[in-house]
Amino acid sequence: AANCIKGDRKAPYTVGWANIYSVPTWMKQTEGTISAEVEELKKAGLVKDLMITDAQGNAQTQIQHIQSMIDANVDAIVVIAGSSNALDRVISDACDKGIAVVNFDSLVNTDKVTAKINTDSNEWGATAAKWMVDQLGGKGKIIIMNGPAGISVSDDRRKGAQPVLDANPGLEVITETNTEYNVAPAQEAMTSLLFANPEIDGVLSLGGALSAGSVMAFDRQGREQVPTSGENARQFLELWKEKGLKGWATMQPNWLGALSVYTAVQALEGKDVPAFIKVPLPVIDDSTIDGYLARAADFPADGYIYSDYDKALFDKLLAQ
Amino acid sequence: MSAVSSSGWLYGAIQRRRNRSLGGLYLVVAAFLILYAVLFPGILSVGGFSKFTQNWFPLALVTMAQALLMLNGGITLAIGPLVSLGAVIAATTMGTALGVPGGILAVAFVGLAIGAVTGAIVAHLRLPAIIVTLAGSFIITGVALILLPRPGGFIPDWLSITLAGHTPVAFLLLVVIVLAWKAFLATPLGLGIYAAGDNPIGAFRSGVPVEQVKIVAFALSSLLAALAGLFVAAQTGSGDPVIGTPFTLNSIAAAVLGGVGFLGGKGTMRGAICGSLLLSVMINVMFFLGFPPVAQYIAQGLIIVGAVAVPELLAKGRARR
Amino acid sequence: MTEQKPLLEARRVFKGFFGNPVLKGVDIALHPGRVHALLGENGAGKSTLINLLSGALQPDSGTISVDGKPVGRFSPAGARAAGIAVVQQELSLTADLSIAENIGLGAFPRRFGLIDYRALHRGVRDVCDMVGLTEPLDMPVADLALGRRQMVEIAKALFRKPRVLILDEPTSSLSAHEAGILARLIGTLRDRGTALLYISHRLNEVQALCAHVTVLKDGGVTADQSLAGIDGEGLVRLMVGRETGDLFPPRPAANPGATRISVENFSAGLVRDIGFSARAGEIVGIGGLVGQGQEDLLLGLYGAIPAKASKAEVSGKGALPAHVGEANAAGIVYVPADRKHEGLVLPHSIASNLILPSLGRLARGGFRDRGAEAGLIADLARRLTIKGDVARAVQALSGGNQQKVALAKWLPLDPSVLLLNDPTRGVDIETKREIYLMLRAFAAEGRLVILASSDTPELVHLCDRVVVLREGRVAASLSGAAISEEAIVGAAMGINTQGAAA
Amino acid sequence: MNAVKSLFRNPPLLTFLLVALVWLVASLTLRGFGAYGHLRYLLELAAVIGIAAAGQTLVILMGGIDLSVGAVITVTAILLPLISPAWDPTGLIGIVLALSIATGIGFLNGAGAAYLRVPPIIMTLAMATFLQGLLVIVAGGSAVTVSNPAVILLGQARPLGIPAGVILWLAVSAVVLLLIHRMPIGARFLALGANPLAARLSGVSVTRNTLILYALSGFFAGLAGILVLGMNRQGYVGIGDPYLLTSIAAVVLGGTSILGGRGTYAGTIPGAILLVTTTALITVVNASPGWRSIMFGTLILALLLISGREARR
Numbered sequence A: 001a002a003n004c005i006k007g008d009r010k011a012p013y014t015v016g017w018a019n020i021y022s023v024p025t026w027m028k029q030t031e032g033t034i035s036a037e038v039e040e041l042k043k044a045g046l047v048k049d050l051m052i053t054d055a056q057g058n059a060q061t062q063i064q065h066i067q068s069m070i071d072a073n074v075d076a077i078v079v080i081a082g083s084s085n086a087l088d089r090v091i092s093d094a095c096d097k098g099i100a101v102v103n104f105d106s107l108v109n110t111d112k113v114t115a116k117i118n119t120d121s122n123e124w125g126a127t128a129a130k131w132m133v134d135q136l137g138g139k140g141k142i143i144i145m146n147g148p149a150g151i152s153v154s155d156d157r158r159k160g161a162q163p164v165l166d167a168n169p170g171l172e173v174i175t176e177t178n179t180e181y182n183v184a185p186a187q188e189a190m191t192s193l194l195f196a197n198p199e200i201d202g203v204l205s206l207g208g209a210l211s212a213g214s215v216m217a218f219d220r221q222g223r224e225q226v227p228t229s230g231e232n233a234r235q236f237l238e239l240w241k242e243k244g245l246k247g248w249a250t251m252q253p254n255w256l257g258a259l260s261v262y263t264a265v266q267a268l269e270g271k272d273v274p275a276f277i278k279v280p281l282p283v284i285d286d287s288t289i290d291g292y293l294a295r296a297a298d299f300p301a302d303g304y305i306y307s308d309y310d311k312a313l314f315d316k317l318l319a320q
Numbered sequence B: 001m002s003a004v005s006s007s008g009w010l011y012g013a014i015q016r017r018r019n020r021s022l023g024g025l026y027l028v029v030a031a032f033l034i035l036y037a038v039l040f041p042g043i044l045s046v047g048g049f050s051k052f053t054q055n056w057f058p059l060a061l062v063t064m065a066q067a068l069l070m071l072n073g074g075i076t077l078a079i080g081p082l083v084s085l086g087a088v089i090a091a092t093t094m095g096t097a098l099g100v101p102g103g104i105l106a107v108a109f110v111g112l113a114i115g116a117v118t119g120a121i122v123a124h125l126r127l128p129a130i131i132v133t134l135a136g137s138f139i140i141t142g143v144a145l146i147l148l149p150r151p152g153g154f155i156p157d158w159l160s161i162t163l164a165g166h167t168p169v170a171f172l173l174l175v176v177i178v179l180a181w182k183a184f185l186a187t188p189l190g191l192g193i194y195a196a197g198d199n200p201i202g203a204f205r206s207g208v209p210v211e212q213v214k215i216v217a218f219a220l221s222s223l224l225a226a227l228a229g230l231f232v233a234a235q236t237g238s239g240d241p242v243i244g245t246p247f248t249l250n251s252i253a254a255a256v257l258g259g260v261g262f263l264g265g266k267g268t269m270r271g272a273i274c275g276s277l278l279l280s281v282m283i284n285v286m287f288f289l290g291f292p293p294v295a296q297y298i299a300q301g302l303i304i305v306g307a308v309a310v311p312e313l314l315a316k317g318r319a320r321r
Numbered sequence C: 001m002t003e004q005k006p007l008l009e010a011r012r013v014f015k016g017f018f019g020n021p022v023l024k025g026v027d028i029a030l031h032p033g034r035v036h037a038l039l040g041e042n043g044a045g046k047s048t049l050i051n052l053l054s055g056a057l058q059p060d061s062g063t064i065s066v067d068g069k070p071v072g073r074f075s076p077a078g079a080r081a082a083g084i085a086v087v088q089q090e091l092s093l094t095a096d097l098s099i100a101e102n103i104g105l106g107a108f109p110r111r112f113g114l115i116d117y118r119a120l121h122r123g124v125r126d127v128c129d130m131v132g133l134t135e136p137l138d139m140p141v142a143d144l145a146l147g148r149r150q151m152v153e154i155a156k157a158l159f160r161k162p163r164v165l166i167l168d169e170p171t172s173s174l175s176a177h178e179a180g181i182l183a184r185l186i187g188t189l190r191d192r193g194t195a196l197l198y199i200s201h202r203l204n205e206v207q208a209l210c211a212h213v214t215v216l217k218d219g220g221v222t223a224d225q226s227l228a229g230i231d232g233e234g235l236v237r238l239m240v241g242r243e244t245g246d247l248f249p250p251r252p253a254a255n256p257g258a259t260r261i262s263v264e265n266f267s268a269g270l271v272r273d274i275g276f277s278a279r280a281g282e283i284v285g286i287g288g289l290v291g292q293g294q295e296d297l298l299l300g301l302y303g304a305i306p307a308k309a310s311k312a313e314v315s316g317k318g319a320l321p322a323h324v325g326e327a328n329a330a331g332i333v334y335v336p337a338d339r340k341h342e343g344l345v346l347p348h349s350i351a352s353n354l355i356l357p358s359l360g361r362l363a364r365g366g367f368r369d370r371g372a373e374a375g376l377i378a379d380l381a382r383r384l385t386i387k388g389d390v391a392r393a394v395q396a397l398s399g400g401n402q403q404k405v406a407l408a409k410w411l412p413l414d415p416s417v418l419l420l421n422d423p424t425r426g427v428d429i430e431t432k433r434e435i436y437l438m439l440r441a442f443a444a445e446g447r448l449v450i451l452a453s454s455d456t457p458e459l460v461h462l463c464d465r466v467v468v469l470r471e472g473r474v475a476a477s478l479s480g481a482a483i484s485e486e487a488i489v490g491a492a493m494g495i496n497t498q499g500a501a502a
Numbered sequence D: 001m002n003a004v005k006s007l008f009r010n011p012p013l014l015t016f017l018l019v020a021l022v023w024l025v026a027s028l029t030l031r032g033f034g035a036y037g038h039l040r041y042l043l044e045l046a047a048v049i050g051i052a053a054a055g056q057t058l059v060i061l062m063g064g065i066d067l068s069v070g071a072v073i074t075v076t077a078i079l080l081p082l083i084s085p086a087w088d089p090t091g092l093i094g095i096v097l098a099l100s101i102a103t104g105i106g107f108l109n110g111a112g113a114a115y116l117r118v119p120p121i122i123m124t125l126a127m128a129t130f131l132q133g134l135l136v137i138v139a140g141g142s143a144v145t146v147s148n149p150a151v152i153l154l155g156q157a158r159p160l161g162i163p164a165g166v167i168l169w170l171a172v173s174a175v176v177l178l179l180i181h182r183m184p185i186g187a188r189f190l191a192l193g194a195n196p197l198a199a200r201l202s203g204v205s206v207t208r209n210t211l212i213l214y215a216l217s218g219f220f221a222g223l224a225g226i227l228v229l230g231m232n233r234q235g236y237v238g239i240g241d242p243y244l245l246t247s248i249a250a251v252v253l254g255g256t257s258i259l260g261g262r263g264t265y266a267g268t269i270p271g272a273i274l275l276v277t278t279t280a281l282i283t284v285v286n287a288s289p290g291w292r293s294i295m296f297g298t299l300i301l302a303l304l305l306i307s308g309r310e311a312r313r
Ligand SMILES: Nc1ncnc2c1ncn2[C@@H]1O[C@H](COP(=O)(O)OP(=O)(O)OP(=O)(O)O)[C@@H](O)[C@H]1O
Pocket: C017, C018, C022, C040, C041, C042, C043, C044, C045, C046, C047, C048, C049, C396, C397, C398, C399, C400, C401, C426, C428
């Protein structure tokens, strides 16, 4: 059987979804996929209840929530970690209790979980950097936009880019910034950088809505757009098309949430699931962007247009 | 009435009187604790109690840290970063030759030193505490990020298990710290914190070294926050340079909830600790009541306002002015 | 009394604030076993001088000597170590701490570094007994009335077992009874060899208690002499520098007009179920021991605390004012006893304080009319002889001048009822006279003045009627010839209930 | 000599000079900093903080504090696109509705502080939590790209080369300065802030002024939210978060006492510019995030040393 599973839990299961912060749109969308999946599983008689908590961005509160879930003896816990290390101990406690723990997006360090599900953040950075090298022919001045400092996701993506940058010394990193994964601060920072740097050949932006902010800063200052990497934020994709940008985006699919619930239930049902489920990074480029924008209306304006998913995809991922 | 003072147990009488204005809060907190025990009887077991108090412990410490300064007429916005720094220092030193004792000393020393410097700036340069500590919060965050750019570091397992295992060590520590605070308050310097907070000129004229008291208050406050960071590191088994951030606002909320005033000299530490307990137990109770996130936010707002407003409204009839 | 060497001495001290000299070379010497009076009009620099003597301020030049030895930088802690204690006016107390802790603050008995609460209790009990403080020692000072806080302040000074005791207007918020206790206490201390410095604007007290006087005027000493053989008038002449008339204006034949205030079964705060009425053109005194409900009576009539009455007729309205704004609109104003905390916005300028109640009235088209405001402020400052720049913070004024501001700000409202709570507290004799004249003039203009006072002579000589409160009820209602110090004090203490109203 | 003295007793002026100095030094040493476009952009950013801090200044002057500023900005920015009726070509109705909501939120804060006697810090913090709950319901499921023409105009227009946001800020500044210094209510706020008891006994209504004040704070936060929305063309959750602490910092940097009763909006204005300038300076410096954070903190502390002295005891 899968990790943590002891085989003494019977369907229908109670699933706990220990969210770190439910307010951002990405989280809302993710929660949407989880709820939808739970509805499906309820129909199949596999799940009876979904308990949702919101730690309001406080890792300490999240620990408290997971502890409560253990106390309430839920059958499965699905979690995005508020800190890559902080939850280790409480999560291993849950695992010891035979609770199926599936961790996605922001991962914990401990291996005492049923499964971890994520795209590869290092690869994220490396692929984006490679695309930038290709765009600029290996030569030029670029600015790197990072997510907040001290967070492992943003750190991993940046780390992934480094070997590529090292291998291409023609690519000069003029400067880097760290901001929240949001439009306004990114736009603000990029505007200041635009004034300070008359020559910029590319913007290597590593996630969230940073790219949208960057594009808007170029636009508002009347500067010519440069090749910009990014994520599947609807606003960025629309700007990309509108401004005729050289763009590239990957994504952290929201359906990782749905997949996590599915995985937890599969494991509880006695199926073997891999300890680490690596979800390939879907790439959006000029050839695929139209497909995404065609579905834009189904997504919130400040949301993320994620790729399609179905049970077949999940099964395939679980079979790796 | 006068029986109280003729009994000779002045200290006890003063303490009892300080409880009076907190009756409403005590009731609210007790109601929540009972509700929690009904919803989750496991809290009454050693393990359940230990886990619950562990989760409350760091908030209790930072609330004490904040209340200490507010009683002295100050405030600090650097609580969160100090917690992070405490955790980072613990996680980066304990794996080195310093070992656990060295790590604990390092955390304590850095906490005291940062607090003393901040206090000296506030007291001697007469700058407003709120903005000095805001600036300080950036500096401290920066240092934490340099020491440990991403979560990690090392805390020996035995320390984690000792402090945050299935035994109520954290609770006992809290008891010890509260006793230490009581002892401190029973020193002239400790009472000076109240006096200098309420009426600095009067306290100065009475011979209280107002500036020195302020520096001590800042130093102790920072020490508590850094120790909270140490505990968080032990509880989570690692350091995280940004884990403390939410503690800043929460510490203020808990202290004010517990009746500590903004202008200094008003309120009690026991009230502040109760405020932090309410914030903490509320999270668990809402979970066991099965509140969805929306309801959690709304209930949290209502409980906080209610816990202050209801006792206040009840007392309104008695209030003179 | 033998002339020994002075215990505490100031020689040629200069002190100024922001370039304004206050003390210009002042000498004073305090001897053991002698009560030394320090007199001077409001703002003469008395408080400043004692602040120098007690280490709260540093002189710009000049020396302070203890036992003949000059001290260098003198801090409050240093002064305490030298045996100097000061009774300040409610200034040094911490509201949330208990009586006992306040008394001990800065001088706690210790054991193992901790406060020794048993020793504290014993010591505090002793000094409280000396000053007649019967309240539980664990009571927070916040719960005490002003006069009781003053007693705590005195107890606090005694607790330090001083060789030199400085009292800055200790009686200004005390009732006659409490003042009597203090007077006996001062005698005892003097006989034990304590050096005392006594500041007061009540010259009869000075005459009764003090053996020596120093008079400050315009930053210098105008008199430094023994009081032996000097009578009351002589003292006034010493202080004011010229011959003066009676302190109290003549009382005209009572000529009351229409009823302005009439309440039945009135309760507010400590006041329970009393009947009370007053008519236009009267000055009605409210007397009693400190804290018997005098303040609550005024505040209740002012709408500042919840009050109820079975029947009420206030300023032409059939109900009590629900809040202060309503009272003001009906022409009722209130001057609190605790001017620092209740009467004035201390950090703001004289001008801002004077204009505060009239802001709305003077505004034109929603905006403030600076010209009109300046005119009004200048007028008020002139009428009340508030000297100096009106842009100064009220905080920097001496107590008496602060009181003038607290009173003057109401004049533009042309009030028909003035509720005054100890309006001459800490006010020098000249200013007092001015205030008394003003109150008489108010009455003559057909206004009603209700005057709660701890100064019994004031009640006797100024008021047309006096209501004495005791435990929230009317103990006596005196008028005409029945008003006397004995009758008031007797009723206040519950000894003599003759003349009690129904 | 005397001029220097009076300068040091005039914190707003001092802060203004400090801004000028920082700008001068920065434009001489940093490429691109002195460009007119850049300064204009900084002013535009400062306008948002300045407007949000207008309400905060008033509230702090009266001895309170408003911790719901960030949440109100977010709520306004997210609600406005939703409630702007499509049939209104001007977009003004949407703005009026959004401002009414923001003002209403502020009014509720005031009611809690005045009637329930909840300390403002707790009341506004609880309100911020409440609004988070509201956002959980509203955000993430609906379109929030702004199509309101008035808002877009506000965010993008530059009559005479001056950004509309800056013009709005000038207007707000004029109104707030008039309110504080030229209207009776301003003097009442200050009196309440310095000594609520004395002010009340002088006939100043605590209840009424508290209600007005927090409603005003809500209104100004709403206005800032609309401006932010116009500048970003999109509202999202968290858009207001940065403005909570910065609005308070701008007030205190401008010399207003956090305890109330002393200060002026004239100080908050340069305070806001100073904060934005400092942030921009730190952004263009190439250093690790940790070092940048340290530099930012140190700079604030250094500026404070020059401008923010509290009065001596
Ligand atoms: N800290 C200060 N700053 C500025 N001016 C001051 C300060 N302290 C006192 N003054 C001024 O010094 C003068 C003397 O004040 P002081 O309080 O010593 O007078 P006083 O004799 O005690 O008056 P009163 O009889 O009213 O108590 C006053 O004019 C007062 O305005």
